[in-house]
Amino acid sequence: MSSEIESIQDAVLQGEANKVRFLTEIALSKRISAGDILYSGLLAPLKTISDKLKRNEVFIAEVIVVSRAVHAGLHVLGPHLKKAVEPNRGIIIIGTVAGDLHDIGKNLVAMALTSLGYQVIDLGIDVYPEDFVAAVKTHQPEYLAISAMLTTTINEISNVLKALEDEGLRKEVKVIIGGNPVTSDFCFTVGADGTCYELSEIEDMIAYIDKKKRSKR
Ligand code: B12
Incomplete structure (x- = not known):
């Protein structure tokens, strides 16, 4: 070294x-x-x-x-x-869930998404479901990225998904989730579109979700 x-x-x-x-x-x-x-x-x-x-x-x-x-x-x-590949791939909103102050991983994910050509709007930490929903309404992003780092806050992810559903917005935005306690099983159970842990996996995860959504149209 x-x-x-x-x-x-x-x-x-x-x-x-x-x-x-x-x-x-x-x-x-x-x-x-x-x-x-x-x-x-x-x-x-x-x-x-x-x-x-x-x-x-x-x-x-x-x-x-x-x-x-x-x-x-x-x-x-x-x-x-920054890889700065294809600029203007759309907007991604990112934030850490309510009650959770961890943001190092979220910030790294935001950097990785920026490097893929997305405009990232970072809502910060301790973001309540209604604030995620308001941001989705205002910015109409391609993706909503949610981070949760505690076993005590992970269920806030389901609350955000439920709030999107209640507002009729769930089908309008793809949702990716992550953080220390988030597993693929959890992602499947709450009905998010994808999760990954490693920064190096983000590009493939996004490509996979985009492909899946296109084939459903
Ligand atoms: C730094 C840290 C803190 C800092 C946070 C500072 C900051 N600005 O972020 C401080 C000191 C504030 C803190 C506080 C607390 N912490 Co803390 N903290 C950590 C620690 C040591 C590192 C987290 C980190 O930054 N890792 C590095 C980054 C790069 O990794 P990451 O966040 O996991 O992100 C990666 C992936 O998860 C993923 N990812 C993350 N978000 C997203 C989102 C999407 C969309 C995607 C796709 C991927 C993704 O990508 C990243 C890159 O690989 C962890 C230990 C650990 N092993 O995680 C404990 C840890 C998370 N903390 C823990 C605890 C308990 C707490 C406190 C409750 C402690 C206390 N007694 O007060 C408080 C809670 C405060 C709160 N309300 O949030 C526990 C959680 C245990 C649990 N099961 O819930 C951990 C695991 C430590 C432990 N082993 O006990 N903490």
């Missing part, structure tokens, strides 16, 4: 957001790939702190500080992760 990546890892674990931003810029200028910086530099130390949290070796405050440092790196990395 390069010394640049190691320095980013250390700065992330120390929660030094400004240093992470600076070191990410340096690593990019040294032509280290954005993918390596993302997975080895930023997400690997997040996994380390996550494992420590599981073992009660750190306090939640430390995870917050580390998360901020990860975000600082993501901010610099965003434009470099």
Whole structure:
């Protein structure tokens, strides 16, 4: 592993957001790939702190500080992760469900979708079903992307789907869901159109859903 990546890892674990931003810029200028910086530099130390949290070796405050440092790196990395293939593929609305404050995964998914040529409208965290519905009415997106990271908030996904159904909007928008506790079984049960965990799977998932919808017309 390069010394640049190691320095980013250390700065992330120390929660030094400004240093992470600076070191990410340096690593990019040294032509280290954005993918390596993302997975080895930023997400690997997040996994380390996550494992420590599981073992009660750190306090939640430390995870917050580390998360901020990860975000600082993501901010610099965003434009470099872009593939910018086919622009204007339509709008995707994304948000994390009500009661849930996790947004690192959601932000990465938003970046991946932007790189596929979608205009992503990010509603942020703690988004209530009625706010998802209002955004769908206003922007008439191709897709609604919903993130949930807690077993206590995952059922909010069903609430969003139900709210769309109640407003007669469910058939107007394709819904993709994801987050730590979301499984394919859950996706099938709640009637969402697709789910995946890895960023690298998003493009294939979207292509599959688009193909399925086209063949139904
Ligand atoms: C960072 C973190 C936090 C940070 C969040 C900061 C932030 N800005 O996001 C803070 C400190 C605030 C936090 C708080 C809490 N957390 Co927390 N947190 C984590 C941690 C360590 C990492 C999450 C993360 O960012 N992972 C990295 C990203 C890249 O992965 P990801 O989010 O899973 O996203 C990927 C996929 O899921 C997918 N994806 C995500 N969204 C979507 C959406 C779509 C549409 C698609 C297609 C895909 C997709 O794509 C991403 C890329 O692969 C996890 C541990 C873990 N293993 O997940 C715990 C974890 C999620 N937290 C947990 C808990 C319990 C909490 C708290 C309740 C703790 C507490 N006692 O207060 C609070 C809840 C606060 C709230 N109301 O939301 C538990 C959840 C357990 C459970 N079964 O519900 C976990 C699993 C830790 C644990 N092992 O106990 N947390």
